[in-house]
Amino acid sequence: DTAQRYRNGRSERLIKEVLKKKVRQNLIIISKAGLLPNYIKKNNILKKLSVKKSNCFPEMDFCIDPKYINWSVENSLKLMNTNYIDFYLLHNPEIALLHKNGYKKIIDALKTLEKKRKEKKILYYGVATWNGFRRFGKNNRQLNIEKILQNLKKNLDRDHGFRCIEAPISIGMPDILNFKTSKNFNFEKFLTQNKINFFSSASLYEGKLKQLVELNKIYNSILVNKDLSNETKKANVSFPLSENSLRRLFILLENFRRNKIIIDNIKLSFLKFTNIFGVNINFLKCVPFISSSLIGMEEKKFVSFNLKEFAYKLKLKDKNKIKSIWKKIKVNL
Numbered sequence: 001d002t003a004q005r006y007r008n009g010r011s012e013r014l015i016k017e018v019l020k021k022k023v024r025q026n027l028i029i030i031s032k033a034g035l036l037p038n039y040i041k042k043n044n045i046l047k048k049l050s051v052k053k054s055n056c057f058p059e060m061d062f063c064i065d066p067k068y069i070n071w072s073v074e075n076s077l078k079l080m081n082t083n084y085i086d087f088y089l090l091h092n093p094e095i096a097l098l099h100k101n102g103y104k105k106i107i108d109a110l111k112t113l114e115k116k117r118k119e120k121k122i123l124y125y126g127v128a129t130w131n132g133f134r135r136f137g138k139n140n141r142q143l144n145i146e147k148i149l150q151n152l153k154k155n156l157d158r159d160h161g162f163r164c165i166e167a168p169i170s171i172g173m174p175d176i177l178n179f180k181t182s183k184n185f186n187f188e189k190f191l192t193q194n195k196i197n198f199f200s201s202a203s204l205y206e207g208k209l210k211q212l213v214e215l216n217k218i219y220n221s222i223l224v225n226k227d228l229s230n231e232t233k234k235a236n237v238s239f240p241l242s243e244n245s246l247r248r249l250f251i252l253l254e255n256f257r258r259n260k261i262i263i264d265n266i267k268l269s270f271l272k273f274t275n276i277f278g279v280n281i282n283f284l285k286c287v288p289f290i291s292s293s294l295i296g297m298e299e300k301k302f303v304s305f306n307l308k309e310f311a312y313k314l315k316l317k318d319k320n321k322i323k324s325i326w327k328k329i330k331v332n333l
Helices: 006-019 038-042 045-049 067-080 093-098 102-118 143-158 187-193 209-220 244-260 269-274 276-284 300-311 316-329
Strands: 030-033 085-091 122-128 162-168 197-201
Touching: 006 038, 006 067, 030 162, 030 187, 038 045, 045 067, 067 085, 067 102, 085 102, 085 162, 093 102, 102 122, 102 143, 143 162, 209 244, 209 276, 244 316, 276 300, 276 316
Parallel strands: 030 085, 085 122, 122 162, 162 197
Antiparallel strands: none
């Protein structure tokens, strides 16, 4: 899983080195375009492509112009030295919804990806979103995925190539479990009916699970008439930047407190083998609509640990307990 934006293009170039050592058919490669890396801005690529200014949002380093999307696919193929990309995604397309005719801009970009599919440059396409499925319906950053699919079926017929969604989910970000575009909308059913793969991003809460554990412990102590022991060391905590994400974090912490949940001390049988990262992985395995979980790993030992956790077969009592905890912590998010 890579993107034009990741590491300012270095990530896609590294895939080229991987492909020298691996059989291409054995790999699924995902890349994305929409969020602009510095090298594209520095080389004035958008100006050279004569993209429409109305399709670009420089204040958010974002462009969804069809000419740019078309160029991006070709550029990704070149950087990775491959003949095709399995999934090509629009990167945070919800940004387009902050401006006039946002849905039209998204559909026009997806139509471009359909053309690249017809050229056999990509096999499938979709969206990678951060806030699109974590916001309420009245928020103009919520992606109405039903509306997008209906539009594609109308314009491209039912044989279109929209087959992938990437979005964050973890113990620290369970918001998507409440995602609805309408009263009777069911996300799992929607994905199944439309044959869409769902890949979870930020699957380990961007590596900040230990900081969440610390926040969980501190917040759970607020109604206890007793001081905490640490007076000198900086607390190992972190907070998101946006107001909405911060609000949701407070709701999550309150859900933990109200249900007396200490997330690194959940009584499950697999805990004797694992840590908070392993707990989170096993929680993800109980989300039925996840096709695969995307996890950034910096060291070989992390890869070995995570694979071991994914391979672990949960007992029925653990599955039931995890489902009950998911139900408690997603309230009001």
